[in-house]
Amino acid sequence: MDISEFFDTFYEEALELLQEMEQILLTLDVEAPDSEELNAIFRAAHSIKGGAGTFGLTELQQTTHLLENLLDATRHGELCLRRDIVDTFLETKDMLQEQLEAYRAGEQPDAETFERICAVLQQMAEAEIGRAVSSADAAPAPAVAPPAAKSAVSGGAAEDDSDLLEVSLLGVGDKDRELLIDELSQLGEIVAREGDAQQYRVTLRCGVSPDDVEAVMCFIVEPEQLSIRPVSSQQAGSESVPAPAEPVAQVAAAATADDADAPAERRKPAADAGKGGESNSIRVPVSKVDQIINLVGELIITQSMINQVAEGAAGTAALNNGLNLLQRNSRDLQEAVMSIRMVPMDYVFSRFPRLVRDLAAKLGKEVELVTEGKSTELDKGLTERIIDPLTHLVRNSLDHGIEDPATRRAAGKPDAGQLLLSATHQGGNILIEVRDDGAGLNRDRILAKARSSGIAVSDSMSDEEVWQLIFAPGFSTAVEVSDVSGRGVGMDVVKRNIQSMGGHVEILSQPGQGTRTRIVLPLTLAILDGMLIRVGSETFILPVNAIIESLQPREDDLYSMGGGDLLLKVREDYLPVVPVGQAMSVANAVEDVTKSITCVVQGEGRRYALQVDELIGQQQVVVKNLETNYRKVPGVSAATILGDGSVALILDIGDLQELSQGRRRTAAPPAGEKSSIQKQPEEALI
CATH class of the missing domain: 3.30.565.10 (Histidine kinase-like ATPase, C-terminal domain)
Structure with a gap:
């Protein structure tokens, strides 16, 4: 069977397990380590080893096997933790991650690094716990009782029922089921197996905990398709498969009841299965989410177009109500879609x-x-x-x-x-x-x-x-x-x-x-709350989150400086005036500052007063990358499409200041400005 389709899932989950392992190791109290934390680290290594064996990732399996044995000795008190030992475990985690990334790139892990980390772990095993472990023998950890002679199918009851587990597979296809049974046979002796595609039961004699079995199998099936519970030899010998007509939900509910004494984390998947088999989370490729975001963007553009048509026509109350509803639904859809991309x-x-x-x-x-x-x-x-x-x-x-x-x-x-x-x-x-x-x-x-x-x-x-x-x-x-x-x-x-x-x-x-x-x-780069401004015959957009306030300057609040620079006094601050028309080379822009509007904005840790002709209004816009579709334009961070289909540029505040200064050096100061001698307070020179 080709199981390569499962590799991406294994890769993602293995990375999560390695990250969990690192976080626990970093916070572990080496003087008095918590047993639950030690068990969690061991389970992470055990799960990765099981998955590596399934996919034939030899170096990863052997390295994890050595680490797993040392972790098992730690949780059983045979190995006393020290900072240098934790350092070695962290280094091994790094090596495992490098091996994973090499396999995903279609390459073999570095042989020299593999041999070195194996030698370090083997030497630690000999020095700390007094026994050597071969990396080539990627068998279950020493604490796991070795299985008796394996039998693919056995109808007899187990002689010792202290370590019997019943593994129920719900709604698993024939190919996946055979793969899972093969995995179980690596953990112990299969003493019974029976059932159909709706529910299949496997009785396993082993020294592995239910959590460890679940951790190994979670790479192939969803948690809600799996139920594991301890059983006695009498139960194992008298098992019967439920009638095919019995709903899977009822079987899952029964498994949950039987497993009431199990840890809460392990009971939860079965409980979720009882609610219809729905999972609380999904993995979605970023490309698919990006496509949805683009569609939402087009919806918002369409809504803007309809708004403009309605404003230009008489419009009925029903049309206006419908437009309001469209606007509200568009915003709700946008927020819902954007939340998919949000991560903590x-x-x-x-x-x-x-x-x-x-x-x-x-x-x-x-x-x-x-x-x-x-x-x-x-x-x-x-x-x-x-x-x-x-x-x-x-x-x-x-x-x-x-x-x-x-x-x-x-x-x-x-x-x-x-x-x-x-x-x-x-x-x-x-x-x-x-x-x-x-x-x-x-x-x-x-x-x-x-x-x-x-x-x-x-x-x-x-x-x-x-x-x-x-x-x-x-x-x-x-x-x-x-x-x-x-x-x-x-x-x-x-x-x-x-x-x-x-x-x-x-x-x-x-x-x-x-x-x-x-x-x-x-919070996101896809959609922006913007302020539409007019400069000459051009329409630009300023990010609303950069705007502090807008005002119309008075002549008494303006101070000219040497070199043609102009400052605007806003309460106790003196802000450089940046004419957007001059910076962006827009014809017919208003030159008289007192007859224009200034937007006080924050950019690059400083505040500026942007001189514009008119504030048109606030609008949500869809951000389009200008460099991808055209080229880098000085003073512009991105672009968008307005409701009338025209393109508007989103201004880059930091670039505007530099552009304005560069063009002002080659232009004479506008007529009518105060002389720097007339009005030049000491504070304005700073």
Whole structure:
């Protein structure tokens, strides 16, 4: 039988098991390990080994077999855990993951790495538990009683009923059933088997727990198709198959009742089967979800078109009611579809305990990692892309921020530094923070490094502007180059990647108290709440989440600067005025600032006053990637299609400021502006 179709499922579930194994190992108390946690790690290894054997993944099966034996010795008290042993288990987990990825890519795992990790595990077995284990003998773990001579079918009762299990297969086809029976025969002796496609029972004598059997078989069948319970020899000898007319749901319900003493986690699949065989979760290819999102986008565009037609016609009350209903249903459908792509931030945060543990040990520091908001959800596409920027920030906090224990002790701090990763929803955005309680950023050192690198700076710069200097390409204040940092590569990539996702990054720091890096991202890149603006005869879109307020400037609030720059006083702040018409080279744009509208926006950690002709209104738009369909356009992050079928560009606020400055240098200041001598308060020069 060709079982290659099951491999993707095995791969995904094996990765989840490896991730679970790593998380438990990182939090395990080596002095007093919890037995349930040890059992969970063992079951994960046992399940992967079983699946690897099914698919003929020899190296993976043999490596996992060696690890499984050591884990089994640990849970039975034969092997006492130490930090170095946990380190070896974590290294083995990494090797298993590399082997999995090699198999999925159609390649063989690295032979040298395989031999090395096997030698390390064999040496540990001999040194710690006093016996050698061959990697070629991928049999059940030592704690599992070896089965008696196997028999494919046996009608007799077992001599010892202390380890008899009844495995019920519900609604499993003939080919899958034979494959499962073959798997069961690897775990023990099959003493009875009978039934039909609706329900098939197998009685197994073995030393394996029901949970272990379920873990091995879950790669081939769904949990609700499987029921496992201990039985006595009398029950095994008098079993009868239910009449074919008996519904599967009733059989599952009976299995649930018989299994009432089993752990809650194992009872749940049977209970779900009793409710119609529905599963609580599904795996959906991202390509299919993307297709649905595109269809929803077209629906929203159609709805916008109908709205425009209705506004241009007299329209009846029924038409308006129908349009309102269409709009409400479109929004509901959009939210439902978008929720499919949303995954919890734990998907991202779970990668960092291992990184922090290994890097802290390498740097000779003690670091406690705290995570908050792990259930906060973010678009799956964004979670994949945020991992690298967060990794750079975490490494910087460990290397540059948190001090070594002696330095912290001298500063009156606890030896162990604290690193916090948090995620919270903030309106239509998600706010991700990386915070440490280390030494903080050194303003003088950053300014000195910037000057030596040829960056134009001044002592009057605000702290926020100074902190932004660390994002300059090639910028680093490290005293010496190491394999952790010091080459000036990383922070500029962080900023660029976050901007490409439609977000921005801010830094707050206090000397001696630590540094906080805030990343603000949209929840999704597919649909955007936008403000339609008119400049000349062109219509552009500003992301609503970037707009702070809109106002019409008064002449007394404008201050001209040298070089043609113009500042707008908004309460106590002086904001650079960025004429969108000038930046985007739009003809017939209003030049007089007092006769236009300014939108105060936040971009790249700074605020600007965008000068536009008119605010048209707020509208939800479908984001289309401009680079994929055309090319990169300065000042533009993406595009969308409006209700009348025209294309509108979504503006990139950070790029607009740079474009405006570049074009202003070659243009004379507009007539009518105040002289920089007439009105130039000291604060405006900062």
